[in-house]
Amino acid sequence: MDPRLRYGVSIGLSFLTWSLVAKYYFWPVLRAQPGRLGFRPILLLHGLRFIGLGFIVPGVVSPNLSPAFATPAAYGDLIAAVLALVCLAFLERGVGVLLLWAFSIWGTADLLLAFYNGISIDLEPGRLGAMYFVTTLLVPLLFVTHVLAFRMLLTTPDQNTRP
Numbered sequence: 001m002d003p004r005l006r007y008g009v010s011i012g013l014s015f016l017t018w019s020l021v022a023k024y025y026f027w028p029v030l031r032a033q034p035g036r037l038g039f040r041p042i043l044l045l046h047g048l049r050f051i052g053l054g055f056i057v058p059g060v061v062s063p064n065l066s067p068a069f070a071t072p073a074a075y076g077d078l079i080a081a082v083l084a085l086v087c088l089a090f091l092e093r094g095v096g097v098l099l100l101w102a103f104s105i106w107g108t109a110d111l112l113l114a115f116y117n118g119i120s121i122d123l124e125p126g127r128l129g130a131m132y133f134v135t136t137l138l139v140p141l142l143f144v145t146h147v148l149a150f151r152m153l154l155t156t157p158d159q160n161t162r163p
Helices: 003-031 039-056 067-089 096-120 125-155
Strands: none
Touching: 003 039, 003 125, 039 067, 039 096, 039 125, 067 096, 096 125
C-alpha cells in the first residue's frame, strides 16, 4: 500500500474515532456546563498547540520537509495556542465571546490550511518524523473540538456569561 494512502487512512480513521468520542463522551458533558464553562476543556487542549513548533525543529522532522508546509503549520499553531490561552483568561468577560469566535475561526482555518498545503506540496508522510503522530492523532482531535466549539457558540445563549 502506498505510504500516502496509509497516511490518509490513518487520518480518516482518527477523524472517525474522535468524532465518535466527541458524540458519546465530550458533547454530553460540554453542553451541560453553564454559560461558557464548556469551552474551558477545549481551550486548554488547544493551549497545547505550541507543539506544532515541532514542524520546524531539526531532528524532529526530516530536513527535506517543505518549509511551505512546515512554517505556516508551526506558527499557525503557535498563534492558535496563544489565542486559546488569551481566550481562557477572558472567557467570562464581555470580550470572551468575541475572542472565542476569533480563536475558533483562526484555529480551524489554520488546520484547513495545513491540510491544503500538505496536499498541494504532495507531502511525503515519512518526512514528518515524530510529527506524523501529531498530524494523524492530534490534528483530527483539534478539528473535532473546533466543530464542538462552533456548535456551542451557535447554541449557547450569551446571557449566561457567568456560571
